[in-house]
Amino acid sequence: MSSTQGARARARIEVTAAIKEEARRQLAKEGAAKLSLRAVARELGMASSALYRYFPARDDLLTSLIIDAYDSIGEAAETARDAAAGAGPIACWTAVCEGVRGWALEHPHEYALIYGTPVPGYVAPATTVPSAARGAMVVIGILRDAHQGLGLARPVLPAELKPEAVRMAADLAPDLPPEVVVTMVATWAQLFGLIGFELFGQFNRVVEDRDTFFRHTVGQLAHTVGLVYPQKGPANGPATGPANGPAAGTAARLS
Amino acid sequence: MSSTQGARARARIEVTAAIKEEARRQLAKEGAAKLSLRAVARELGMASSALYRYFPARDDLLTSLIIDAYDSIGEAAETARDAAAGAGPIACWTAVCEGVRGWALEHPHEYALIYGTPVPGYVAPATTVPSAARGAMVVIGILRDAHQGLGLARPVLPAELKPEAVRMAADLAPDLPPEVVVTMVATWAQLFGLIGFELFGQFNRVVEDRDTFFRHTVGQLAHTVGLVYPQKGPANGPATGPANGPAAGTAARLS
DNA sequence: GTCTATAACGAGATAGAC
């Protein structure tokens, strides 16, 4: 009996995976707005009504694809962080940014599904929130390590932003200074501006050498987010090092 | 005869405007992917075949809407710049950012049309390029004024990015240092990351006081883009002022 | 209980004849 249940469960998982796989194919071809259960069923050789055993409605299939995409990009961020672990917080930050961009370039339609134009008429349920937060959580972890280690530049916020900063920090990272949390959220959004411009064609005929452009820009963003010590063993101690100024390789002069 | 032609031309302009107006309504309701000439005709009480006298194909209507949207947001940027003219480059930059965000909040579906997920199967023709560049041109103008005036922080780029920077500067702003042009393009993209996150729901349950959050962040971006002198008459001259470090109100300390 | 198929609904899109 348990073997029967196991076989059933296995079959169910397989069919569910096939549905989502075909749905992703349609996502690429027609876009999320035109995702159709009937077309998925037709392509899979099953009756459209059979799909409702797996997804009670079209929006539930969409939700499942969205959660998968968030988990996938979150996992890419975690993998990148793990690969750079031990090389210092700036290397970790850069690796995570490159990992996120790499995932986006490999999965442009899934990226569009989660970070592009919302699907008209669809409202994401609260179930998507944990997966959606995974990527940002990786960055928070890096900042936490830096904060407890060599230190973190802490920008001074205007007084009017302080209450919002405190609220955000309480929600996202109670152990980090509120100023850092606000800056991190802003920087995270800016990172996706870069990726979106590249993916959605805004950089066409503008930026050609995108790998180099991106690598340099996320290096700048590392400063924005408060990561000031490029190496685990910095040449200058916290007292004498630059607070929010240019780090190695990014000095500035006046024109 | 000329009066007849004038009346004809006037009628044509009016009908064209009505078509685009109705198309924008559908953009909001169903999304760009489902924009249908038939539905527009139905809503306007005319035969679908009549629409083809004004737009030879659906994609031409889309192109027209896209150009209008780019012109509209570009005009918003120009208006904001003009209103802040004389208050110094940082005030101009901030005003332009607020103007662009304001336009996006007022026209979310047109924003999605130009900066969101590309419409599947549609490729924008080269006719859209001049309108698409208007907003960025406003920022380039601000940077040019600052460069010829009080000065601009000029970040040092890694050598590998130099050729790309030179190429971009030749295309976009031959009279600006290449380093400034690269940084400007990156910062411009980051600005739209902030706006996109707000508009597309990524800030839901994360950022509450968005006006304040945005105002502060674009202030930070002013430094990123190289604008270091908050006022027209800076307290410190170019030789002694901060190069790329924190400006007034944004000092940093270590945690 | 679990799954799939047939058939149908109301709404909308589409193609072509007129």
Place this chain on the structure above:
DNA sequence: GTCTATCTCGTTATAGAC
């Protein structure tokens, strides 16, 4: 420009196979 016949869609009801 109009009309119609034929498609699509999401969704549900129902009946039967395992």
